[in-house]
Amino acid sequence: MPNQVKTIISVFALLILLVTTGASHIVFASNPADTTKLVRQAFEAADDGFDMAKTQNFYSGWVSEAIFEPLLSYDYLARPAQLIPATAEAMPEISQEGKVFVFKIKPGIYFAPDPAFKGKKHELTAQDYIYTFKRVLDPVNRSPHASFIMGKIVGLDDVATKAKKTGKFDYDTPVAGLTALDKYTLRIELNATDYNFLYVVAYGGFGAVAREVIETYGEQTGLHPVGTGPYMIEKYMPRSKILLTANPEYRGYTWNFKSTGSPQDEEIVRQMKGKKMPQVGKVDISIIEEEQSRWLAFQDGQLDIDKLPQSAATAALDGTELKPELKALGIKMDRVTDAGNTFTIFNMRDPVVGGYTKEKIALRRAIGMAYSYADEIAQMRLGQAIRSEMIIPKDIVGYDPNYRSSLTYDIGLANKLLDYFGYKRGADGYRTNPDGSALIIKKTMEPAALFKVQAEIYKRGLDKIGVRIEFQVSNFADNLKAASACKLSMWNGAWNADFPDGENFLQLLYGPKAGSGNHACYESAAYDALFRKAVSMPLGHERNMVYQQMNRQIEADTPWIIHTMRIRSWLYRPWITGYKKHPIMHSDWAYIDVEKH
Numbered sequence: 001m002p003n004q005v006k007t008i009i010s011v012f013a014l015l016i017l018l019v020t021t022g023a024s025h026i027v028f029a030s031n032p033a034d035t036t037k038l039v040r041q042a043f044e045a046a047d048d049g050f051d052m053a054k055t056q057n058f059y060s061g062w063v064s065e066a067i068f069e070p071l072l073s074y075d076y077l078a079r080p081a082q083l084i085p086a087t088a089e090a091m092p093e094i095s096q097e098g099k100v101f102v103f104k105i106k107p108g109i110y111f112a113p114d115p116a117f118k119g120k121k122h123e124l125t126a127q128d129y130i131y132t133f134k135r136v137l138d139p140v141n142r143s144p145h146a147s148f149i150m151g152k153i154v155g156l157d158d159v160a161t162k163a164k165k166t167g168k169f170d171y172d173t174p175v176a177g178l179t180a181l182d183k184y185t186l187r188i189e190l191n192a193t194d195y196n197f198l199y200v201v202a203y204g205g206f207g208a209v210a211r212e213v214i215e216t217y218g219e220q221t222g223l224h225p226v227g228t229g230p231y232m233i234e235k236y237m238p239r240s241k242i243l244l245t246a247n248p249e250y251r252g253y254t255w256n257f258k259s260t261g262s263p264q265d266e267e268i269v270r271q272m273k274g275k276k277m278p279q280v281g282k283v284d285i286s287i288i289e290e291e292q293s294r295w296l297a298f299q300d301g302q303l304d305i306d307k308l309p310q311s312a313a314t315a316a317l318d319g320t321e322l323k324p325e326l327k328a329l330g331i332k333m334d335r336v337t338d339a340g341n342t343f344t345i346f347n348m349r350d351p352v353v354g355g356y357t358k359e360k361i362a363l364r365r366a367i368g369m370a371y372s373y374a375d376e377i378a379q380m381r382l383g384q385a386i387r388s389e390m391i392i393p394k395d396i397v398g399y400d401p402n403y404r405s406s407l408t409y410d411i412g413l414a415n416k417l418l419d420y421f422g423y424k425r426g427a428d429g430y431r432t433n434p435d436g437s438a439l440i441i442k443k444t445m446e447p448a449a450l451f452k453v454q455a456e457i458y459k460r461g462l463d464k465i466g467v468r469i470e471f472q473v474s475n476f477a478d479n480l481k482a483a484s485a486c487k488l489s490m491w492n493g494a495w496n497a498d499f500p501d502g503e504n505f506l507q508l509l510y511g512p513k514a515g516s517g518n519h520a521c522y523e524s525a526a527y528d529a530l531f532r533k534a535v536s537m538p539l540g541h542e543r544n545m546v547y548q549q550m551n552r553q554i555e556a557d558t559p560w561i562i563h564t565m566r567i568r569s570w571l572y573r574p575w576i577t578g579y580k581k582h583p584i585m586h587s588d589w590a591y592i593d594v595e596k597h
Contacts, residue, residue: 131171196501499584
């Protein structure tokens with residue numbers, strides 16, 4: 001057997017081996033959730049609907065995880081994150097050097113009841129997944145997730161290319177790489193080996209949707225999500241309230257996850273082992289954008305689970321521990337470092353900060369050098385963050401703890417850079433563009449107090465290098481839409497891992513995604529070539545070195561300024577049991593319980 005084939009098989013065998021120690025799920029005839037068990041939570045920004053083919057909004061994805069189901073998911077307790085079957089009966093059969101995947105779907109899984117089904121029950125089949133995958137490459141959807149499968153599935157890009165010419169995607173056209181061998185068997189064939197494809201399959205954007213639902217609601221599909229998951233929308237007030245209730249068609253499972261051996265896991269297993277799940281029957285989500293208001297709501301007993309606002313860190317924590325007065329109330333904490341990064345995005349198509357000429361790159365680099373990361377950690381994050389040196393965060397494949405960014409806080413060097421490239425200071429101390437026109441940077445932000453602190457950090461630094469900056473304030477959902485259309489000059493960005501590999505972060509700057517997920521609208525032939533090279537390589541040192549080359553290319557062009565990894569302190573009431581924040585999954589309501597109180 002050729003060494004290459006051995007390597008490919010061993011990589012996929014390892015993924016499947018990891019699953020054998022995961023949870024086993026016993027299926028029940030109906031959802032065992034207790035509708036008297038309610039979890040109250042708050043989001044710090046609004047969703048923008050729940051059509052996951054069209055959005056990468058973090059909060060839309062959070063809710064959608066509870067509504068839609070991919071073929072694969074993640075073990076609730078295992079760290080690092082491990083894949084397990086979701087709607088699939090088992091991990092897929094893999095053949096042809098890792099290019100063919102055959103999934104067997106569990107029979108008897110039904111979509112939540114909806115008028116789109118005209119009074120009939122809709123059973124989940126292989127055809128539903130075929131339709132779901134096709135939607136992501138339908139040009140009309142401008143899916144931010146298209147790069148996950150673009151160019152990968154045999155024949156699918158041909159249908160998408162034809163749709164761009166005709167204006168309509170033909171969903172009835174057979175695709176050789178997406179075939180239903182029978183009602184419950186899905187065969188996916190790739191053009192080339194993709195070592196992260198199983199992670200792609202587990203991504204929430206590929207949770208099954210039903211064609212009848214999409215065709216019934218059309219452009220309003222995001223307001224009418226219908227899936228096979230444990231929950232469904234009971235009430236939706238955009239930008240205000242989301243109320244989930246148990247999906248009566250959900251099959252349920254037995255909680256049987258294995259402890260990693262930590263004291264936290266041992267306690268969770270004692271609390272949860274053997275329970276018929278889900279137990280939580282309703283989830284009440286409020287949109288509370290202002291940190292202080294959210295913290296007051298938690299203190300007032302209006303929320304059961306909440307992420308400690310950074311502005312409240314000094315009031316709630318003694319170092320890394322909860323203060324005694326909060327412990328006395330029975331409040332518990334799960335403290336984790338995000339599997340994600342924060343950053344500033346430059347729109348590369350913007351006439352002021354965009355462009356690829358040397359003087360434009362110099363401007364962006366000078367802005368990055370004038371920004372104090374130490375001030376962000378101390379003043380904006382109140383110590384609840386650590387400096388990010390590379391685009392790939394800690395605990396994600398490709399992260400190198402010894403990597404150091406070439407973009408550091410250096411006011412002197414920033415001034416020299418601007419001087420050299422002709423950004424001259426006027427009598428007022430502020431610089432002009434090299435052509436003598438006024439230089440005014442415009443940065444968009446959300447209204448939360450922490451972004452006001454960040455604005456002060458930016459202004460202090462830019463004043464020191466003679467660059468005038470103005471701030472424009474709007475809500476997150478509107479900003480996301482504008483950024484997706486390449487309409488914001490500068491904006492705050494953050495990304496948490498969809499799957500535990502650096503590709504998930506590096507794809508955010510892949511050129512073909514410009515205008516559909518690549519919010520910097522960054523297009524670099526050098527970067528794109530490295531990205532394509534990396535995704536064709538097996539896991540290991542050589543691929544990680546390509547990831548580092550991509551990081552250096554980002555630093556050279558500076559479409560982003562990488563900031564911090566946030567430390568999250570998740571607080572929960574004493575009646576919440578089984579709680580442990582997952583690095584990839586965000587919807588945990590189907591894994592926890594509420595003790596009657």
